[in-house]
Structures are given as structure tokens and as C-alpha cells.
Amino acid sequence: GQNIDQPTEMTATEGAIVQINCTYQTSGFNGLFWYQQHAGEAPTFLSYNVLDGLEEKGRFSSFLSRSKGYSYLLLKELQMKDSASYLCAVQDSNYQLIWGAGTKLIIKP
Amino acid sequence: IAGITQAPTSQILAAGRRMTLRCTQDMRHNAMYWYRQDLGLGLRLIHYSNTAGTTGKGEVPDGYSVSRANTDDFPLTLASAVPSQTSVYFCASSDDPTLGNEQFFGPGTRLTVL
Numbered sequence: 001g002q003n004i005d006q007p008t009e010m011t012a013t014e015g016a017i018v019q020i021n022c023t024y025q026t027s028g029f030n031g032l033f034w035y036q037q038h039a040g041e042a043p044t045f046l047s048y049n050v051l052d053g054l055e056e057k058g059r060f061s062s063f064l065s066r067s068k069g070y071s072y073l074l075l076k077e078l079q080m081k082d083s084a085s086y087l088c089a090v091q092d093s094n095y096q097l098i099w100g101a102g103t104k105l106i107i108k109p
Numbered sequence: 110i111a112g113i114t115q116a117p118t119s120q121i122l123a124a125g126r127r128m129t130l131r132c133t134q135d136m137r138h139n140a141m142y143w144y145r146q147d148l149g150l151g152l153r154l155i156h157y158s159n160t161a162g163t164t165g166k167g168e169v170p171d172g173y174s175v176s177r178a179n180t181d182d183f184p185l186t187l188a189s190a191v192p193s194q195t196s197v198y199f200c201a202s203s204d205d206p207t208l209g210n211e212q213f214f215g216p217g218t219r220l221t222v223l
Contacts, residue, residue: 042215043152096157099152
């Protein structure tokens with residue numbers, strides 16, 4: 001079957017760094033996406049990885065290891081506005097996205 | 110219109126009634142998608158369309174139908190609503206997904222079936 005696993009909830013402190021992990025087992029792999037979703041709002045795109053390694057985009061970085069079926073999203077210099085759910089999604093062999101349940105990130109001052 | 114819009118924003122519906130959720134995009138994206146999002150679960154694909162005139166079934170298509178008469182519009186119809194269809198529904202669109210293009214989401218429709 002297809003499975004995307006990520007922690008349900010994480011807590012971090014403003015100004016700190018947090019790493020959100022995602023492991024996957026899917027029928028085929030054509031890339032991995034991270035999205036941010038604030039409560040009551042639509043998901044918005046953060047990053048895309050298709051090759052192994054680290055992609056950096058400002059305060060956010062995303063890492064992929066295809067051989068391990070593993071990715072993480074790294075958020076630096078946390079701000080209160082980063083409080084949101086972070087969704088991991090894998091593009092399968094049909095180029096459809098399979099979504100994890102999301103990680104709710106709580107930022108404390 | 111800027112981006113992707115959905116209507117209505119929210120709706121309370123009696124079981125057994127027919128309902129169409131509307132979705133319109135102005136980005137000229139070929140691919141469009143309908144998802145439902147339920148607490149504790151990931152987004153689940155209901156139906157998709159890779160280009161105008163074609164549609165396909167996703168993970169949870171039963172009880173739903175779609176049409177894609179043109180590039181911009183992708184309505185989702187519940188023929189006879191049931192309480193298990195209570196959910197938040199998101200429409201999304203993208204450029205060619207085989208090129209790693211991200212999906213853009215509408216604001217969602219919150220549907221309650223009583």
C-alpha cells in the first residue's frame with residue numbers, strides 16, 4: 001500500500017530551529033512536495049525535491065533521500081507566524097500526490 | 110478573478126440533496142483536482158482532470174462526479190449527499206505535473222451534510 005508518515009504535532013520555541021520528518025512508501029516516486037497550511041486556510045507550496053540532497057529557500061530547507069524513503073523540512077529562526085500544519089506529499093507513478101496527514105507545529109514565545 | 114476560486118464558502122445540506130461545488134481558475138492550467146480534507150487524515154484525491162475534456166478517478170471517487178467542459182471550470186457534484194461527505198473540499202490546479210509543478214489551491218468549501 002501507499003503510506004506517508006509524519007509526526008502529528010511538534011512544539012518549538014520562537015527563534016529556534018525545528019526539523020519535521022516525513023517517511024514514505026509509495027507506488028513509484030516522481031518527487032516530494034512540502035506545503036504549509038494555516039488553520040482554516042488552503043495549503044500553500046513550500047518546496048519540491050526530486051533528487052537527493054538539500055534544497056534551501058530562505059529560512060526553509062528541504063532534504064530528500066530516495067533510497068531511504070525519507071525527507072525532512074527544516075525551519076530556521078522560527079517566527080510566531082510559522083505556527084501552522086506542514087504537509088508532506090509524494091508524487092506517485094501517475095504523477096498524483098499522495099498526502100501525509102500533516103504535522104501541526106506550535107511555536108511558543 | 111485572481112488564481113483559483115471556489116463557491117460556496119460553506120454549505121449545510123440535508124442528506125439526499127444534490128449539490129454542486131464550483132471551482133474556477135484563471136491561470137490557464139491544464140490539470141485540476143478535487144480533494145477532501147478530514148481531521149487526522151491527509152488530503153484525499155476525489156477526481157482529477159489532466160486537460161479539458163478528460164477526467165479521472167482518484168482515491169475516493171464514490172458518490173462524486175466531475176466534468177471539465179473547458180480549461181477554467183471544474184465543478185464537483187454530489188448526486189445524493191450523505192453525512193460521511195461532511196468535509197472541507199479543496200480544488201487545485203497546476204501546470205504540467207510531470208514537470209514538478211506545484212498545485213495551487215482554492216480557499217476551500219466547508220460542507221456539512223445532516
